Amino acid sequence: MQLKDIFLRLTSRIVLLIAIIMKKIVILLFIAFSLFVTGQAQTIVYQEDFNSGISSWTVYSSGTATQSWDTTSTHYAFSFDGTPFIITYDWSGITMVEEISSPTFNAATSNPLFLTYEFSFMYQSTALQGLVDVYDGSAWQNVRTFSGTDTVGIDTIDISAYANANMQVRFTASCSGGYNWEHDFMIDNVKVYEMPATAISENDSQPPYPNPSENALTLKDINEADIDFIGIYSVSGDLVKVCEKKTVIDISDLEAGSYILRIIVNGAFTDDMLFIKQ
Numbered sequence: 001m002q003l004k005d006i007f008l009r010l011t012s013r014i015v016l017l018i019a020i021i022m023k024k025i026v027i028l029l030f031i032a033f034s035l036f037v038t039g040q041a042q043t044i045v046y047q048e049d050f051n052s053g054i055s056s057w058t059v060y061s062s063g064t065a066t067q068s069w070d071t072t073s074t075h076y077a078f079s080f081d082g083t084p085f086i087i088t089y090d091w092s093g094i095t096m097v098e099e100i101s102s103p104t105f106n107a108a109t110s111n112p113l114f115l116t117y118e119f120s121f122m123y124q125s126t127a128l129q130g131l132v133d134v135y136d137g138s139a140w141q142n143v144r145t146f147s148g149t150d151t152v153g154i155d156t157i158d159i160s161a162y163a164n165a166n167m168q169v170r171f172t173a174s175c176s177g178g179y180n181w182e183h184d185f186m187i188d189n190v191k192v193y194e195m196p197a198t199a200i201s202e203n204d205s206q207p208p209y210p211n212p213s214e215n216a217l218t219l220k221d222i223n224e225a226d227i228d229f230i231g232i233y234s235v236s237g238d239l240v241k242v243c244e245k246k247t248v249i250d251i252s253d254l255e256a257g258s259y260i261l262r263i264i265v266n267g268a269f270t271d272d273m274l275f276i277k278q
């Protein structure tokens with residue numbers, strides 16, 4: 001009898017553990033989709049894939065390291081999509097500040113503006129920092145700092161606050177020295193784009209409406225019984241809220257700003273939709 005109790009308890013804990021792991025996998029899949037799928041048309045302001053080199057970008061190197069930003073298609077076994085990308089690295093354990101900045105491009109817009117890029121940051125053992133900055137027309141503004149954790153992925157940042165006619169993007173690897181071990185900072189597929197938050201009415205074909213909205217979004221052409229999931233994400237891909245499976249979505253509790261709405265209908269993702277909460 002006791003053995004049976006132990007067995008049942010153990011089984012229920014294993015089932016719970018599996019459920020937690022499955023939930024995390026599903027959330028990670030949703031985040032991955034948020035980076036690739038967008039329902040509203042993007043207007044690309046600037047993009048660079050480095051497949052033709054880095055001649056249009058400006059490299060600034062200081063410190064005692066001899067390496068600086070360069071292009072390669074693979075670094076040891078690593079590559080993004082098989083095409084050239086930019087990399088700076090150091091394995092001498094000495095100081096370096098390696099900057100690479102884009103040409104100036106016109107990003108003067110009142111629409112939400114986003115920066116996205118693929119990255120690999122390998123800090124290994126010491127004080128490497130990877131910095132991502134944008135030029136707001138008068139000064140560089142830091143929008144992301146990598147340090148202390150090896151990370152690989154696609155980053156998306158809302159840079160609306162810095163939109164201007166003379167924008168630039170800059171990546172910096174900064175190392176204050178340390179162990180004799182390798183540090184890498186690798187970047188590819190830099191893109192700056194705006195996603196117009198045009199007002200959407202009930203007569204428009206694209207849900208949700210109205211957009212922008214203060215309290216609720218209404219989905220068109222979707223049968224409530226077919227909805228499997230409705231989630232609201234930040235523009236950087238974090239799950240903010242799981243909503244009731246209804247065609248009228250309550251957003252009254254959200255802070256004002258830009259969000260991504262993701263819906264699963266009959267087991268299939270619909271396009272992600274950017275909306276503005278007023």
Ligand SMILES: [Ca+2]
Nearest residue numbers: 049051083084
């Ligand atoms: Ca490339």
